[in-house]
Amino acid sequence: MEENVAKYILFMRGSSAGFREMAPEEIQRTIQKYEDWARSLGRLRGGEKLKDDGVRTVRMDNGRIIMDGPYPETKETIGGYFVVEASGYDEAAKLAQACPIYPYGGTVEVREIDPDNARER
Numbered sequence: 001m002e003e004n005v006a007k008y009i010l011f012m013r014g015s016s017a018g019f020r021e022m023a024p025e026e027i028q029r030t031i032q033k034y035e036d037w038a039r040s041l042g043r044l045r046g047g048e049k050l051k052d053d054g055v056r057t058v059r060m061d062n063g064r065i066i067m068d069g070p071y072p073e074t075k076e077t078i079g080g081y082f083v084v085e086a087s088g089y090d091e092a093a094k095l096a097q098a099c100p101i102y103p104y105g106g107t108v109e110v111r112e113i114d115p116d117n118a119r120e121r
Contacts, residue, residue, distance in 0.1 A: 007045060007113040008092035010082045012099070014106025019052075033100040038082065041095055047082035079106070083113070 019027060038044055055077055056069035086092035089110065096108040 004087055005043075005085045006088070006115060008084050008086050008089075009111050009113055010047075010084060010092070010096050010099070011078050011109040011111070012080045012082075012101055012106060013078055013109060014101060014104060019104075030100065030104075037098055037100055040098065041082070041084055043085035043095075045083040045085060047080065049080040050078060052077075052079065 019030070022030070038047065054069070056067055058065060058067050060066070084092060084095055086095060089112065092110050092112075096110050099108050101108060
């Protein structure tokens with residue numbers, strides 16, 4: 001990785017409910033928008049779409065571990081992520097601004113990957 005460049009993860013948050021109402025051709029056009037956007041990032045280092053169903057949460061409640069779910073759909077689920085390189089949060093956020101998720105009510109969470117704890121795989 002070049003100097004003064006960090007890795008950032010862009011979490012795609014939103015609901016998949018609207019996609020269930022789309023015609024297959026519209027779904028393909030939407031997928032193509034994401035693929036085009038991902039190619040335009042230039043410093044893309046990875047990413048995956050996550051499955052829309054089967055969301056589970058694990059939490060502690062009064063000293064006990066509780067697993068909730070699976071939930072078939074949640075409003076604020078993480079639907080996927082991209083890993084990009086950028087010179088700082090401003091550049092990473094600028095890359096996120098062109099994401100095609102916004103017309104569908106989604107958001108992008110931008111987080112820097114901690115270089116002190118990152119592992120090369």
